Amino acid sequence: MKSETLYDLLGNIRDDYVSEAEASLQKRKTLPIRWFAVAAVFLLAMTAVFALPLLKDSGQPPLITPDTVSPDGQSLSGDTELAVSEKYVYRVDDTAFSSYVGGKVIEEKKVGNKIREVSVTAGWQDREGEPLSQETLRAEVYEIADIDSDTAVALKFLDKGDAVTTTYFYTLINPDGDLSSIEGYFIPADGGAVREIPEGMIFTSVITDEAVTEEGIVKFTTAVGTSSSPDTAPVQTAPVQTAPVLYTSEAYDPSTVIPE
């Protein structure tokens, strides 16, 4: 087949896909925001200060590891960009669960009976929490075995979102619930997926987020890096090893599900 034939065939896709793409003018703030490399030093230090206490017991390796900043905090490339990351958040519209905070994935065997189907408002936010995009997804709320639904429930999406799948059950935690009863079940929430980062680009993201601990909701800051350009030798930094678990919808690793 010639690519021209494929292009021709693509002209006959369903009308609603064509109009969906026409109707989706979502002007947003231009990202990334350029900072200076010295900011990386500060933010990585913040990572160590805030993230380490939260994660020292989690035993989970970071799925995305910053690898583009040298140990002395200097850029490995003259074109280093430092960017404020966007985060993907979702909230159940149903008032019974609207105050619940989205957590990580829970194993299916721990999921109990279905409570009901709900509508979920999801989307990307910038660092200040300002909405950048929004989508409405259908989902089902389930009980979690041995956990009061006033404390936490499981959420399974029926519609695929921009950074959530229809494959896994996600935890939804009530920050006002009895969090001691879920201690050991939940990895601190990382607040969602990190937007795709161009391959081969020196890039360090910063994400300010909330974590659910037995004490309640805790704010923390961390930095995320990605693959370096081909002629740049990546160097690991010490604070990076303690960064919170962050994931993308593509990179999500099911092996990191809730520990027993």
Add this chain to the structure above:
Amino acid sequence: LHLDDTNIVQLFWERNESAIPQTVETYGAYCTSIAMNILGNREDAEECVSDACLRLWNTIPPHRPNRLSTFLGKIVRNIALSRYRKSTADKRGGGNLPAVLEELSDVITGGDDVEQAWENKELGDAIDAFLETLSPQARRLFVRRYWYTDSIFHIADRFGMSEGAVTMSLKRTRQKLHNYLTERGFDL
């Protein structure tokens, strides 16, 4: 006075010649941008839109499209692609299409061209089914690039993303499309 789709289509059905200026007023810019993306030349693009309006006049009736924009957009796209084929034979023009076609070569494997109409129909259905599996955002990016033939720059601007992020998303979607179609036995 802007008429909605139903009223414009009704004008065509009544063989009222004001249907054409009404169409141009409502969808002229939309259609010109589609043709411009393919041909890269405003004069050629405007001729495409005129040809499309004439074809619309000859198509309605018997057709009664629910969504005039996409119905007309598809006509413009087809006419512009035909012109592109002719213009490349004359070594002219191209807009964003050469880059788009180069990217689509990731999806195909250089097998025999699918000639039979029924096979094209099957492949078209499979592409529709594949698009259904994508997230809305990935699908919008894909459609903007491979239906509207938008430049990466304009897609990035439209969705407030970096050009690199758009390129990466499109690359992943092309790979997924290739896998999806080959797994279903299509000889690409």
